[in-house]
Amino acid sequence: MSLIKFITSKVFIKQLILAVIVLVVLCFFVLRFLKSSTNHGDFVEVPELKGKNLELVQIELKDKELNMVVQDSANFNPKYPKYSVIEQKPEAGSLVKENRKIYLTLNPSGYKKVGVPSILNRTIRQARPTLEALGFEVGTITYINDIAKDEVISMSYKGKPVKAGTLLAKTSKIDLVLGNGKG
Secondary structure (H helix, E strand, C coil): CCHHHHHCCHHHHHHHHHHHHHHHHHHHHHHHHHHHHCCCCCCEECCCCCCCEHHHHHHHHHHCCCEEEEECCCCCCCCCCCCEEEEEECCCCCEECCCCEEEEEECCCCCCEEECCCCCCCEHHHHHHHHHHCCCEEEEEEEECCCCCCEEEEEEECCEECCCCCEEECCCEEEEEEECCCC
C-alpha cells in the first residue's frame, strides 16, 4: 500500500479524528483541573501593615491566609515604633493569591552605632562634613587659646571626651573644642 493511499484510507481518517477528539477532551479536563487547583480568579487583598508590631501583623496575615518573610533593616526610622513594620512588599491594597509571601522590613531598636572618625588637628571645614557624612551632628563649638585657628583640639559626647573609633549611635551630637588662633 502506498503512503498516499494509506493517508486517504478510511481507517487512517477514523484514527485521526479519534485522536483529535481525545486530545480536545483531554485538554478540556486538564484546563478545568488547573482552574480549580490554582484558584483562578480568587484573590486576597494585602492589608496595611506599616506601623504595626509583629504579633499583630502575624494575626492579620494568618486570617487572610498569607505568609510573611521578615527582612532586617539597618535604617532606624524615628517615625515608627521599635520593631514595627516600616515597609512591605507587595504594597497594601494589592490583590494576591492565598499563601503569597509578604516581605516585611522592620524598624530596629535604635540607630546603628558608627565609629567616630579621626578629626583631631583638622579644620572645622574638614571635620563638619566628615562627621555629617557618617550621620553625626556637630553639637556645641567652644574655643580655647591655641595657635591653630579653627582646628579641632578635642571632641566630647555628653560632656565626656571621645576618641576616634569610639562607637556612637547615628545622630549623636559631638561637641568640638577648636583653637582660636591666639597662642
